[in-house]
Amino acid sequence: xKISPDGYILMIETSQRSGSVALGTYDGESxxxxxxxxxxxxxKELLPRIDTxxxxxxxxxxxxxxxxxxxxxxxxxxxxxxSAAKAIAWSLKIPALGISSxxxxxxxxxxxxxxxxxxxxxxxxxxxxxxxxxxxNVLRLDEDQALNKxxxxxLIEPGTRFIGxxxxxxxxxxxxxxxxxxxxxxxxxxxxxxxxxLVHEIVAGSAPPPGWEQPHLLNPRYLxxxxxxxxxxxxxAGEEQA
Numbered sequence: 001x002k003i004s005p006d007g008y009i010l011m012i013e014t015s016q017r018s019g020s021v022a023l024g025t026y027d028g029e030s031x032x033x034x035x036x037x038x039x040x041x042x043x044k045e046l047l048p049r050i051d052t053x054x055x056x057x058x059x060x061x062x063x064x065x066x067x068x069x070x071x072x073x074x075x076x077x078x079x080x081x082x083s084a085a086k087a088i089a090w091s092l093k094i095p096a097l098g099i100s101s102x103x104x105x106x107x108x109x110x111x112x113x114x115x116x117x118x119x120x121x122x123x124x125x126x127x128x129x130x131x132x133x134x135x136x137n138v139l140r141l142d143e144d145q146a147l148n149k150x151x152x153x154x155l156i157e158p159g160t161r162f163i164g165x166x167x168x169x170x171x172x173x174x175x176x177x178x179x180x181x182x183x184x185x186x187x188x189x190x191x192x193x194x195x196x197x198l199v200h201e202i203v204a205g206s207a208p209p210p211g212w213e214q215p216h217l218l219n220p221r222y223l224x225x226x227x228x229x230x231x232x233x234x235x236x237a238g239e240e241q242a
Contacts, residue, residue, distance in 0.1 A: 003203055007064030008057070010050070010088070011195050013188040014042040014081035015073030015101035016119075016165070021046070022188035023053050026064060028196055032057055033189045042080045050084070063092055067195035069186060070098035071221040072119060072127040072144060078220040089215035095208070096215040099194050102129040102144055105164060107190040108183040109133050114141075114159060115179070118166035124149050126166045127223050146223035 003026050011022045019036035034049040036042065054060050068085035071078040082098070089096035102117045109115050112133050119127040125148055130141040147155065153173065163179040166172065202208045211218025 003064045003199065004062070006062060008059045008062050009065045009067060009192060009195055009199060010054070010059075010063060011188045011192040012046070012050070012066070012068040012081045012085055013101075013104060013186050013191050014046060014077040015069040015071050015104075016077065016184075016186055017074070018185045019045065019049075019077065019081075020186075020188035021049050021053055022192040023057055023059060024189075024192045024196060026196070026199065030189055030192055033187070040074070040077065042077045046080060046084055050088075060092075063088075063094060065095050065097055065195070065199055066092075067097040067099055067191065067198075068218075069101040069104050069191055070219070071101055072121070072146075072223045073101045075220075075222065078222075082218060082220050086211075086215045086218055089211075089218075095213065096211040096218045097195055097198060098209060098211055098218050098221070099191055099198070100129070100144055100221060101186055102127070102164075103138070103140065103194055104186040104191040105184065106131045106133075106138050106140075107194060108185070108187070109138070109163065109179060110183075111161075111179070113161060114157070116156070116160055116162045116164075116167075118152070118162050118164045120164075120166040120169050121146065121223070126152050128152065128155075128166075130160070144221065144223060 005027045007026045013020050019042045022033040024030040034053045036045045066085045066088045068081045085096050105117045116130050121127050129144050132139040161177045163183040167178045
């Protein structure tokens with residue numbers, strides 16, 4: 001698939017509490033970003049913010065790819081972002097590209113070394129990915145994984161530092177070093193840079209991920225079921241045992 005150098009990439013970030021959208025060109029120019037109001041307002045603000053950024057840049061006719069943060073993170077927020085990306089991709093007949101929210105958060109890190117992005121998944125559960133940062137380059141060291149606190153403690157090597165909501169929990173191990181809290185917030189403008197790099201790799205011949213050619217195959221990345229689903233399953237299991 002060929003993409004015009006002046007084609008636009010739209011990036012959607014709704015996987016965490018702070019939402020945003022960003023727009024840039026295939027040649028790497030970051031053009032614009034819209035930040036949502038504070039709080040979980042993704043359902044109310046996402047489409048108006050997309051309309052605003054597209055209209056302000058007169059980009060609809062040149063929109064070439066829509067990228068979205070697919071989780072882990074907020075179940076509702078991620079569904080909202082992925083659903084919007086799929087709808088845009090279908091309506092405009094353009095590729096859709098999913099990006100791990102942990103990669104987007106890791107792109108905030110400004111100090112070299114080994115880092116973990118750890119999210120609080122509630123109930124003592126954590127979502128984690130490890131990265132090596134070197135002169136602004138972000139190297140992923142493993143896949144996104146779901147852990148409990150005991151598994152997390154056994155996995156961590158000395159010298160690893162952390163960011164993300166999980167590192168701010170009251171029971172996070174006090175001996176582990178953390179980065180600035182503003183690094184916890186994923187920004188669509190950073191996700192846009194990741195998306196741009198991935199799009200170039202796909203155009204150059206790398207295997208495209210699910211959703212690139214068939215947007216309906218793009219799905220949120222849930223590392224575990226939601227609390228509501230856990231309750232439902234327990235209730236069903238109790239009814240079957242009764």
